[in-house]
Amino acid sequence: MLLVSSGQVKAQDAAAPAGGGDAEKGKTLFTNNCAQCHSVTGEKVVGPGLKGIETRAPSKDWLHKWIKNSSALIATGDAYANQVFNANGKIQMSSFPSLSDADIDGILAYIDGANKAPAPGPTATTDGTSSAPAAAASSGPSELFTFVLIALLLVMLLVLGVLLAIVSILSKAVSPITAEDVTVVTSTFGQRLKTGLSDAFNNPTLRSIVIWLFLLVAAKETFDGAYSIGIQQGYAPKQPIAYSHKLHAGQYKIDCNYCHTGAQKGKNATIPAANICMNCHGVIKKESPEIQKIYTAIEENRPIEWVRVHNLPDLAYFNHSQHVNVGNVACQTCHGEIEKMEVVEARSSLTMGWCIDCHRRTEVNTKDNAYYDKLVALHRKESKEPLKVANIGGLECSKCHY
C-alpha cells in the first residue's frame, strides 16, 4: 500500500505538486475567475501576484475562507486579512462562494505548477525564423526607393539639359557673340547678373514668355485663392493635449459615441468632459505628462480648451443626430478616417456644394420607418428613382439657412 501510494504521488508530482488539487481543472477555473485581477507570477495586476501564495498565507483553510468571502473574513478582524486588504489599496475582492474547497485546491495546484514549469523553449527558434523574412521584407522597399530616386534624378537632369538647350538657342538667335562679351568674364557676379537681366529685358521673345507665364500663374493663384476663402480643409491645429484618435478609436476600438455622447441625440457631437477621460485614465497611464494635464485641469477645476477643428459658419444649420441617428451616416463619411489620424484634420471642405452633392446622391433610409411610408408612396407615383434626400427637401434653402 505504501509503495503504491508513493508511486502515485511521484506520477502526479508534475501536475499537482501541492498535493490534492486537480491542476487541469484549476487552470480553467483560474482563467475564468481569477486571471482578470491576478497573475500566477509575482507581478501585481489588480490584486497581488500569486506566486508562493501557499507559503505566504497563514493556512490553506484561511485561503479557502478568503476566496469564498473575503469581506466576511476581514469583518471577523483577522489580522492577516486586514493587512492584505490595506496593502492592496482597499479594493474589495469578489466573493466566490460557489467554489468548493477542492476547486480552490485545484487553482492553488495550478499556480504552483505554473511557477515550477520550465521556461518555454520554442519561442527562441520561432523568433529566429521570423526575423529573417522580416529583414528581407525591409530591404525590399529600400531597393525600390533607390530605383525611383535614380529615375527621378535622371528625369531632372534631362529636363535641365533641355532647358539649357532652349536658352542657348534663344540667346544665339538674338545676338551673336562679340568680343565685348568676352571681357565680361572677369567682372563680378553682380555685374554679370545686371548684364544678364538687361539682355533678357531687351529680348522681346523672352520678355513676352515671362510676362505670359506671370499672367497665367497670377490668374491661377487668384482663382485658387478666391475659391479657398472660408474653406478650412486640411486644418489640423495643435491641441492642448496630444490626444490620438489613431490610438483610442483605431487600436483600442473605442466607439466614437463613447466619448462624443451627443452625436446620436443632439445638434452637437459634444467634446467629452474630463470625467469621461478619467473612466480609463483614472487607472491607465496616470504618470504620462499628457495625461497629467487632465489631472491638473480637474484639480484646478478648469476646462480643457480644445481647439475646434470643424467650423461650420453660423449662417448654416447642421444637426448631428439628424444625420447620424436618423440618416445612419457613418462618422467617417464627413470626418474622414478619424481612426487613423494622430492629429484630427478637417478632411471635408464643408462647402455648400459639398453638402448639396451628398443630398443629391444619398438615398433616404426609409426601411422600417412608418414616417416615410406615405412619402415613399407619393414619390413612386412620380418617379422610378429611389427616394433621395433631395426629394424630401434636402435642397431647400430654408432647410439649412434661416
Place this chain on the structure above:
Amino acid sequence: MITKHTSITALAVIGLLVAGTSCKRGHDNTGVEYAPQMYDAVGYEPYRQIKPNTINPQGLNMRLPARGTVARPNYHTTFGEGSEAKTDLMMYNIPADSIGIAERVLINPIPETEKSMAEGQVLYTRYCSHCHGQTGKGDGPVAAQYKGVPNYATDAYKTLNDGHIFHVITHGKGRMWPHGSQITPEDRWKIVQYVHKLQQG
C-alpha cells in the same frame, strides 16, 4: 557668355515662380474668411468662442444645468404596452455607496422585447464592449491594458441582479468608473437586459 547670363536669369525667374506658387498655409491656419460677421454667431454657442466670455465662471459658454433638472427630449416615463405598461420617472437617487439598497429595491421597468434587447446590444457595443468584450468575457481591446475586467458568465457574476448592474453602470464599482453621465437611465436599463443575456454565457 550670354548663355550663362540668360540661364542665370531664367533660373532666378523660375525659382521665384516656384517659390511663389508653393506657398501653402500651415496646418495651424484656418485661412481667410470673407465677412466673418456672417460666420460667427452673435449669441453664445457651445464649443465655439470668438471673444472671451466675461459673464460665466472660467469664461465658459455652457453652464451646468440646475441640480435635479431632467432633459426633456426623448424623455419617456411609460414603458410597455396595454395592461403591462409600467410608469417610471427614470430618476435614481440611491447614493454610490448603497449598492445593497439598489440590489434589493431596483427592478428593470422596461419590459424585455426583441426591440429593447437589440437596442441594448447596440448600446452595450457602444459603451461597454471595448473593455468587457463583445461577449462579456472581459476580453475587450482596452481590458488588456486596464486589467481586472470580469467575465460575466463566471460564478461570482452570473447571478448579479438588475439593481446591482444598474448601480454599477451608474456609479461604478472597484476599478470601473461611473458611466452615469454618458448613458441615460433608460439606455442603462436596456444595457442591463443585454448583460443578463451575456451572463448566461
